[in-house]
Amino acid sequence: MTPKVEAGKGLEIYIEQFKRLENGAGGPEWLRPVRQAAMARSSELGFPTVRDEDWKFTNLAPLSKKAFAPAAGGAKVSLEELGGFVFRGQESARLVFVNGRYEPELSDSCAQPGGVLACSLRQSLELQPELVKLHLAKYLDYEHDFFAALNTAFVEDGGFVYVPDRVVVERPIHLIYVSTETPTPAVTYPRNLIIVGEAGEGAVVEEYVSLGGEEYFTNAVTEIVAGPSSVLEHYRVQRESRRAFNVGTVRIQQSRSSNVSTHGIHLGGGLVRNNVHPVLAGEGAECLINGVFLPAGKQHMDNFMRVEHVSPHCDSRQFYNGILNDSASGVFSGRIIVHNEAQKTDAKQTNRNLLLTDEAQMDSKPQLEIYADDVKCTHGATIGQLEDDAIFYLRARGVPEDTARTLLLFGFAGENLERMRQAPIRDYVENLVTEWLPHGEVLKKLR
Amino acid sequence: MLEIKNLHVSVEGKKILKGLNLTVNAGEVHSIMGPNGSGKSTLASVLAGRAGYEITEGEVLYKGQDLLELEPEERACEGVFLAFQYPVEIPGVGSIQFLTAALNAVRQHRGLEELDALDALRLFKEKVKALQVSDELLGRSVNEGFSGGEKKKNEIFQMAVLEPTLAILDETDSGLDIDALRIVAEGVNALRSPERGFLVITHYQRLLDYIVPDFVHVLVDGRIVRSGDKQLALHLEEYGYAWAGEREPAKAAEK
Numbered sequence: 001m002t003p004k005v006e007a008g009k010g011l012e013i014y015i016e017q018f019k020r021l022e023n024g025a026g027g028p029e030w031l032r033p034v035r036q037a038a039m040a041r042s043s044e045l046g047f048p049t050v051r052d053e054d055w056k057f058t059n060l061a062p063l064s065k066k067a068f069a070p071a072a073g074g075a076k077v078s079l080e081e082l083g084g085f086v087f088r089g090q091e092s093a094r095l096v097f098v099n100g101r102y103e104p105e106l107s108d109s110c111a112q113p114g115g116v117l118a119c120s121l122r123q124s125l126e127l128q129p130e131l132v133k134l135h136l137a138k139y140l141d142y143e144h145d146f147f148a149a150l151n152t153a154f155v156e157d158g159g160f161v162y163v164p165d166r167v168v169v170e171r172p173i174h175l176i177y178v179s180t181e182t183p184t185p186a187v188t189y190p191r192n193l194i195i196v197g198e199a200g201e202g203a204v205v206e207e208y209v210s211l212g213g214e215e216y217f218t219n220a221v222t223e224i225v226a227g228p229s230s231v232l233e234h235y236r237v238q239r240e241s242r243r244a245f246n247v248g249t250v251r252i253q254q255s256r257s258s259n260v261s262t263h264g265i266h267l268g269g270g271l272v273r274n275n276v277h278p279v280l281a282g283e284g285a286e287c288l289i290n291g292v293f294l295p296a297g298k299q300h301m302d303n304f305m306r307v308e309h310v311s312p313h314c315d316s317r318q319f320y321n322g323i324l325n326d327s328a329s330g331v332f333s334g335r336i337i338v339h340n341e342a343q344k345t346d347a348k349q350t351n352r353n354l355l356l357t358d359e360a361q362m363d364s365k366p367q368l369e370i371y372a373d374d375v376k377c378t379h380g381a382t383i384g385q386l387e388d389d390a391i392f393y394l395r396a397r398g399v400p401e402d403t404a405r406t407l408l409l410f411g412f413a414g415e416n417l418e419r420m421r422q423a424p425i426r427d428y429v430e431n432l433v434t435e436w437l438p439h440g441e442v443l444k445k446l447r
Numbered sequence: 448m449l450e451i452k453n454l455h456v457s458v459e460g461k462k463i464l465k466g467l468n469l470t471v472n473a474g475e476v477h478s479i480m481g482p483n484g485s486g487k488s489t490l491a492s493v494l495a496g497r498a499g500y501e502i503t504e505g506e507v508l509y510k511g512q513d514l515l516e517l518e519p520e521e522r523a524c525e526g527v528f529l530a531f532q533y534p535v536e537i538p539g540v541g542s543i544q545f546l547t548a549a550l551n552a553v554r555q556h557r558g559l560e561e562l563d564a565l566d567a568l569r570l571f572k573e574k575v576k577a578l579q580v581s582d583e584l585l586g587r588s589v590n591e592g593f594s595g596g597e598k599k600k601n602e603i604f605q606m607a608v609l610e611p612t613l614a615i616l617d618e619t620d621s622g623l624d625i626d627a628l629r630i631v632a633e634g635v636n637a638l639r640s641p642e643r644g645f646l647v648i649t650h651y652q653r654l655l656d657y658i659v660p661d662f663v664h665v666l667v668d669g670r671i672v673r674s675g676d677k678q679l680a681l682h683l684e685e686y687g688y689a690w691a692g693e694r695e696p697a698k699a700a701e702k
Binding site: 387397398399400407410411 | 495496497498518519520522523524528529531534535537538539540544545546547548549550551552553556561564588605609
C-alpha cells in the first residue's frame with residue numbers, strides 16, 4: 001500500500017522525506033503498514049489551522065512554512081556538557097539522545113533479563129519485540145491528530161521503559177533529548193513507550209534541552225501503558241531553545257486501580273504545544289495532570305488536555321499554573337470527556353494564570369462533555385495579577401516589594417511543584433523556576 | 448515614640464478618621480476601643496502603610512520622623528509591626544522561607560548580621576516553643592489552611608521573631624476561644640518592655656483582662672472621644688459605646 005498523497009500546505013517536504021525512507025521500510029515488518037497508514041493520515045489531515053477548534057489560539061504557519069530535515073548523525077556531546085541536566089547518583093537509568101539519535105556512550109541503560117528494562121526503542125525491538133508490537137501506536141490517536149500521525153510515520157527511536165509486574169523502581173529513569181547546532185533546521189521524532197506491569201511502580205523523566213541548537217522542531221510522542229494497580233510518576237521537563245518548536249503528546253492508557261501522575265514543566269520553546277491525553281479505562285483508576293508553564297519574551301505555549309473517563313469510579317485531577325512575562329502568550333484547553341459507562345466519575349480541573357505585563361496574553365478554555373448521569377465534575381480558571389493583599393502582608397513584615405513579588409510568584413508555581421513526589425526532580429525543577437523568576441536570586445538565600 | 452496629630456483619613460472619598468490625636472510613649476500599652484465602623488482598622492492600616500487610604504490632613508511622627516512618608520517595608524524595618532485582623536493565606540510560600548526573608552530584611556536594616564537558614568530555624572523553634580504553639584506550623588505554607596486561632600497565634604509568633612518597637616494589634620482577639628486568647632495575651636505580655644510600645648485595637652473588653660493597658664481610648668466616628676485608664680474599658684463594657692459618645696469630654700484631652 002502506498003500512502004495516499006493529497007499534500008496539504010507545507011507537507012510536501014515531509015512526504016518527500018517519507019519516500020526517501022523507502023515509504024517507511026525502517027524497523028520491523030509489522031511497523032511498515034502502521035507507518036504508511038500514519039503518513040497517509042497526516043497527508044489527509046495536513047497542518048492544523050486556527051480554523052480548527054482545537055488549534056484556535058495557536059497559529060502554526062511559522063512551523064508549516066519552515067523546511068526541517070532529519071538531522072545528520074555525528075554531533076558530539078560530552079558527558080560534561082550534559083552535567084547540568086543529570087541528577088548524578090539519583091537516577092536508576094539514563095538514556096541520552098542527540099538530535100534524535102541514541103548515544104550509548106552518554107547513556108546508562110538498564111537491561112536485566114526478565115527484569116526492568118530502560119533502553120532505546122530500537123534495542124527494545126530485540127529485547128522485548130512482542131511487548132513493543134503489542135503496545136506501540138496502539139492507543140495514540142493518529143487518526144485525528146496530525147502531529148501524532150507524523151511522528152508515527154517517521155518513528156525512529158526513543159526511550160523504552162518496562163517495569164514488570166510487582167517490581168518497584170524507586171529512582172527515576174531519565175530520558176534526555178539534546179538538540180545541537182545543525183547546518184539546516186532539524187526535525188526529530190522522539191517516541192517513548194513506557195509500560196508498567198501489574199502493581200509495578202516507577203518514575204520516568206523526559207527532558208528536552210538545547211546545547212547549541214537554535215531553530216529546530218521536536219515532535220515527540222510518549223505512550224504510557226499503566227497496568228492494573230500500577231503507580232507511575234511521569235515528568236516532562238521542556239527546556240528547548242527559545243526559537244525551537246516543540247509539539248509533545250503524552251498518551252496514557254490506564255487499567256483498573258492504576259495511579260498515574262504526569263507533570264509538565266515548560267520553560268523553553270518558541271512555539272510549544274503540550275498535549276496530555278489520559279484514558280481512564282479501568283475501574284478505580286486515578287490520574288493527576290500537574291504542571292507549570294512559564295513563557296517569556298515572545299514564547300507561545302499551548303496546553304491541550306483531554307481527559308477521558310471510560311470506566312466507573314475513576315478520579316482525575318488537573319492543576320496547571322502559568323506565569324506569563326513580557327509579550328508571551330499561553331493557552332489552556334481542558335477537555336474532560338465522561339463516557340456513558342463512567343458513573344461515579346470525579347473529575348477536577350484548575351488552571352490559574354498570572355500575567356506579569358499588559359502585553360502578556362492568556363486564553364483558558366474548560367470544556368466538559370458528560371454522557372453519564374452520576375458524576376462530579378468541576379473546573380475553574382483564573383487569569384490575573386498577584387494579589388495586593390498578599391504583597392502588602394509580606395511588605396508589612398519588612399520584605400522589600402521586589403522580593404515579595406518573587407516569593408509570591410514562586411509560591412504560585414510552588415503549589416504545583418509540591419505535587420511532584422520525586423524529591424531530586426522537584427529540587428531540580430525548583431531551581432529552574434527560581435532562575436526563571438524576576439529577581440529569582442533572592443530566593444536562593446532562603447532555601 | 449508615636450505621635451498622631453489631627454489625622455484625617457478618607458477611603459474612596461469617604462471620611463473615616465476625622466482629626467485623631469494620640470501619643471504612645473515607649474513602654475506604654477494603649478488600647479483603642481470602639482464600635483464597628485469607628486475607624487479602628489483604618490488607623491491600623493494607615494500606620495502600617497496599606498495602600499488605598501488618603502491622608503487629607505494631619506501627621507504621624509514615629510521616632511521623630513514622618514511615618515507616612517515610609518514604604519510599608521521601611522516601617523517594618525524601623526520597628527513597626529501590625530498583627531493583622533485577617534492574616535493573608537499564601538499558598539506555596541513556606542512559613543520558614545517567608546519569615547527568614549522578613550527577619551533578615553529587618554536585621555540588615557538594623558545593622559545586624561543576616562542569619563543563615565540554620566540559625567534562623569533555631570530562632571523560630573525557640574520562639575514557637577515559648578509561645579506554646581505547635582512547630583508544625585513552620586512546615587506549612589504561610590497561614591494556609593490555618594484555623595482562625597492558628598492565624599492569630601502565627602501573628603504573635605511573627606511579632607516575637609521580629610521584635611518590633613511599636614506593635615499594633617488589630618482585633619487580634621476576634622474569633623479566639625479563651626485558650627487561644629490566653630496564649631496570644633501571654634505572647635504579648637512577654638514582649639512588654641520599657642523600649643516597646645503597644646497599640647491594642649479591640650472591640651471587646653475581654654482581651655484587656657489579659658493584656659492590661661496603661662491607657663484606654665474610645666474611638667467613635669473617627670475621633671477619640673474619651674481617654675482613661677483600664678477602668679474606662681470596664682465602664683464601657685457596662686454602659687456601651689453610646690455612653691462614651693454622648694458627651695465629648697475628650698475634647699480637652701485632644702488639645
